[in-house]
Amino acid sequence: MHEVLIVGSMALDSVKTPFGEVDRVVGGAAVYAATAASLMATPRVVGIVGGDFPQEALDFLVARGADLAGVKRVPEGKSFYWSGVYDYDLNDRETLDTQLNVFADFHPTLPESFRQSRYCFLANIQPQVQLSVLEQLEDARFVMCDTMNYWIDNEREALLEVLSRVDLALLNDTEIRQLADTPNLADAARRVLDLGPDYIVVKKGEYGAALVSRDEHFGIPSYPLAHVVDPTGAGDSFAGGMIGFLAHQDNCQSRDLRRAVVVGTIAASASIEDFGLDGLKQLHTSELLVRCDGLREMVQFEPIRL
Amino acid sequence: MHEVLIVGSMALDSVKTPFGEVDRVVGGAAVYAATAASLMATPRVVGIVGGDFPQEALDFLVARGADLAGVKRVPEGKSFYWSGVYDYDLNDRETLDTQLNVFADFHPTLPESFRQSRYCFLANIQPQVQLSVLEQLEDARFVMCDTMNYWIDNEREALLEVLSRVDLALLNDTEIRQLADTPNLADAARRVLDLGPDYIVVKKGEYGAALVSRDEHFGIPSYPLAHVVDPTGAGDSFAGGMIGFLAHQDNCQSRDLRRAVVVGTIAASASIEDFGLDGLKQLHTSELLVRCDGLREMVQFEPIRL
Numbered sequence: 001m002h003e004v005l006i007v008g009s010m011a012l013d014s015v016k017t018p019f020g021e022v023d024r025v026v027g028g029a030a031v032y033a034a035t036a037a038s039l040m041a042t043p044r045v046v047g048i049v050g051g052d053f054p055q056e057a058l059d060f061l062v063a064r065g066a067d068l069a070g071v072k073r074v075p076e077g078k079s080f081y082w083s084g085v086y087d088y089d090l091n092d093r094e095t096l097d098t099q100l101n102v103f104a105d106f107h108p109t110l111p112e113s114f115r116q117s118r119y120c121f122l123a124n125i126q127p128q129v130q131l132s133v134l135e136q137l138e139d140a141r142f143v144m145c146d147t148m149n150y151w152i153d154n155e156r157e158a159l160l161e162v163l164s165r166v167d168l169a170l171l172n173d174t175e176i177r178q179l180a181d182t183p184n185l186a187d188a189a190r191r192v193l194d195l196g197p198d199y200i201v202v203k204k205g206e207y208g209a210a211l212v213s214r215d216e217h218f219g220i221p222s223y224p225l226a227h228v229v230d231p232t233g234a235g236d237s238f239a240g241g242m243i244g245f246l247a248h249q250d251n252c253q254s255r256d257l258r259r260a261v262v263v264g265t266i267a268a269s270a271s272i273e274d275f276g277l278d279g280l281k282q283l284h285t286s287e288l289l290v291r292c293d294g295l296r297e298m299v300q301f302e303p304i305r306l
Numbered sequence: 307m308h309e310v311l312i313v314g315s316m317a318l319d320s321v322k323t324p325f326g327e328v329d330r331v332v333g334g335a336a337v338y339a340a341t342a343a344s345l346m347a348t349p350r351v352v353g354i355v356g357g358d359f360p361q362e363a364l365d366f367l368v369a370r371g372a373d374l375a376g377v378k379r380v381p382e383g384k385s386f387y388w389s390g391v392y393d394y395d396l397n398d399r400e401t402l403d404t405q406l407n408v409f410a411d412f413h414p415t416l417p418e419s420f421r422q423s424r425y426c427f428l429a430n431i432q433p434q435v436q437l438s439v440l441e442q443l444e445d446a447r448f449v450m451c452d453t454m455n456y457w458i459d460n461e462r463e464a465l466l467e468v469l470s471r472v473d474l475a476l477l478n479d480t481e482i483r484q485l486a487d488t489p490n491l492a493d494a495a496r497r498v499l500d501l502g503p504d505y506i507v508v509k510k511g512e513y514g515a516a517l518v519s520r521d522e523h524f525g526i527p528s529y530p531l532a533h534v535v536d537p538t539g540a541g542d543s544f545a546g547g548m549i550g551f552l553a554h555q556d557n558c559q560s561r562d563l564r565r566a567v568v569v570g571t572i573a574a575s576a577s578i579e580d581f582g583l584d585g586l587k588q589l590h591t592s593e594l595l596v597r598c599d600g601l602r603e604m605v606q607f608e609p610i611r612l
Contacts, residue, residue: 018489040612089489183324183395185512186530206491207513208527219604221514221525224492248612258607285612292610298525299605301564304598306346306554306591 002041003067004247005114006033006240007133008123008146009103010047010071014083015275017090019229025276026057028080029123029146032233033240035280036267037121038064039288040244044114046070046133050077050102060281069111077102090231090272091205110136119247121239122166124148127158134165142252144168144243146235152179164196167252170239172203185210186217199257201242201264203235211261218258223269223295230275234268237280241267259292266291308347309373310553311420312339312546313439314429314452315409316353316377320389321581323396325535331582332363334386335429335452338539339546341586342573343427344370345594346550350420352376352439356383356408366587375417383408396537396578397511416442425553427545428472430454433464440471448558450474450549452541458485470502473558476545478509491516492523505563507548507570509541517567524564529575529601536581540574543586547573565598572597 011028015021034043043066049058051074058068080103083096106129118141122130130145137143143166151159152175163169169192173185180188189200189212202210206228208221241264249256269291270283317334321327340349349372355364357380364374386409389402412435424447428436436451443449449472457465458481469475475498479491486494495506495518508516512534514527547570555562575597576589 089483177395184532184534187532190532204513207510208525210527210530217530217604218607219514219527219530220607221516221527224516224523224525226490226493226496228490245610255608259610262607262610289610289612296607296609298523301524301526301568301602302561303602304551304565304568304595306595 002247002250003044003117003119004037004041004243005044005046005110005117005120005137006030006037006123006243007046007108007121007130008033008125008236009080010049010053011080011082012052013081013232013276015230015232016085017230018086018088020275022275024081026054027082027233027276029233029236031057031061031277032236032271032280033121033123033243034061034066035064035277036237036240036271037244037247038066039241039283039285040248040263041119042067043240043244044070044117046108046110046114048072048074048102048106050079051075053079070108070114074102084232086231090228093231108133118142119243120144121243122146122162123236123239127151127155127162130162131158131165134162142167142243142246144170144239146170146239147175149175149178160195163192166197168199168201169197170201170203170235172205172235176200176202186212201261203238205231205234209238209261209265211257213254216254218261220261220265220295220299223266223291225269225273228272229279231272232276233280234272237271238264238268262292262295263288265295308553308556309350309423309425310343310347310549311350311352311416311423311426311443312336312343312429312549313352313414313427313436314339314431314542315386316355316359317386317388318358319387319538319582321536321538322391323536324392324394326581328581330387332360333388333539333582335539335542337363337367337583338542338577338586339427339429339549340367340372341370341583342543342546342577343550343553344372345547345589345591346554346569347425348373349546349550350376350423352414352416352420354378354380354408354412356385357381359385376414376420378414380408390538392537396534399537414439424448425549426450427549428452428468429542429545433457433461433468436468437464440468448473448552450476450545452476452545453481455481455484466501469498472503474505474507475503476507476509476541478511478541482506482508492518507567509544511537511540515544515567515571517563519560522560524567526567526571526601526605529572529597531575531579534578535585537578538582539586540578543577544570544574568598568601569594571601
């Protein structure tokens with residue numbers, strides 16, 4: 001029980017930040033999200049890798065309890081490759097190279113056992129692929145999707161169809177402004193809610209995250225870290241933490257969603273403390289709970305009376 | 307009782323935002339801060355105005371309970387003038403014109419009755435002027451200062467002297483990075499604490515604010531608004547709300563500081579809802595308290611157990 005379906009990229013990344021650089025380390029949205037979710041649930045991973053994808057990375061996910069029946073291996077192909085560089089304050093990144101490789105032919109057919117998954121995260125992939133996954137789900141209770149500026153610009157109609165069919169959409173602040181075509185975040189969130197989802201999570205990087213529904217607004221700062229090394233995968237770790245917690249609770253009320261955002265925030269905090277997956281791998285349940293309590297203490301204040 | 311000393315600019319501003327523009331409306335750090343503080347305390351205002359400063363603006367402050375004994379009028383001079391334009395997302399602004407006018411000769415001598423003030427806000431002015439005010443204070447309990455990039459670049463030594471003598475420094479995220487010469491906000495805050503203040507408030511505009519001391523970190527998102535019109539004066543409204551609340555409590559423990567940041571956040575939220583002072587003027591105690599409760603609800607989440 002507590003299974004979560006996670007569909008997305010499995011990649012090799014070359015990343016340069018002001019704090020160092022790494023070459024062809026394991027990454028990809030599905031890998032980050034599955035690693036985070038594995039602290040609370042059983043990830044059912046759907047992705048595609050080439051012959052160059054390290055076996056030990058797959059072994060690690062299995063050791064964490066993941067079911068990789070949905071991971072297709074193409075021994076003669078190469079894995080999705082991304083290379084990027086982050087600037088001084090780590091908020092902006094520049095993509096140097098993207099090679100889709102085997103990911104160009106990612107048309108996932110869910111294993112029979114995966115179709116009953118109740119909690120799902122559709123990471124940032126072509127909206128048409130997200131739709132095809134949605135159509136294979138038979139008993140979904142809560143589906144989250146991510147996306148990116150490229151799909152907002154180039155596949156808007158398919159993306160709108162996805163948004164009309166998911167429960168929660170994750171967007172960063174730039175994307176939600178772009179999607180809603182308004183600079184005001186609260187206003188933009190409201191407009192995106194009108195497109196279908198019950199919840200929007202606005203990811204603001206180092207500035208935290210907001211959870212917005214038609215009748216409430218939850219906001220939380222990011223977990224403060226004195227040493228941030230590599231923001232790659234932070235958003236996917238966030239999403240994996242969220243969906244893992246929801247599956248663990250097997251409940252999706254407002255009180256669960258709020259706490260899921262907190263868990264996501266902490267998963268993201270661990271993810272950015274080291275390059276690639278190294279930061280997130282070091283996050284265990286005990287530290288996750290300690291940080292969640294820390295964040296709770298961080299936002300506490302007594303009622304104001306005058 | 308509950309007096310707060312507020313020292314800073316009193317200005318005429320011309321502002322253009324994507325939502326409209328205004329010409330030569332009353333503004334200035336001391337005016338915004340005094341208006342916000344007046345909801346909770348008696349502002350003792352120290353500033354300088356020219357013959358062009360509208361009498362009704364002074365009358366308004368007096369009606370709000372302010373003591374203007376420290377406001378010097380130079381009938382033959384012109385008031386400090388600032389003109390600026392905000393871009394689409396309101397986070398960046400460009401200064402089109404600054405005319406110091408009478409403000410160039412702002413060397414305040416505190417009225418005798420002001421020297422015993424226990425709660426003080428030294429708004430963004432030349433650090434040497436901030437120092438001269440500090441030297442005239444006889445019984446200060448809690449002093450907050452603001453500053454800006456110009457002084458960090460050009461009057462660094464005097465600014466460091468100010469920082470060594472105040473209890474709390476307000477900085478926006480760009481300024482604190484610049485002052486501490488590090489991109490990481492948590493790290494930057496720690497370095498600035500080493501310069502002297504017990505507390506740093508990092509203002510992050512629409513992303514909220516953080517209060518950092520040597521042993522704790524408080525963070526709060528901004529109050530969500532669907533209609534933001536003019537960010538001018540938001541930081542000074544924030545500071546005025548903070549110092550007014552502290553004076554009202556006559557206490558400066560962590561629990562007071564946290565709530566002061568919340569009150570500041572709400573004062574800033576009202577300030578940006580209309581041009582010039584029009585937004586802040588409409589904020590009354592009842593609405594202030596309603597919004598404080600709203601912000602408290604906004605960050606609530608239950609403990610996380612797995």
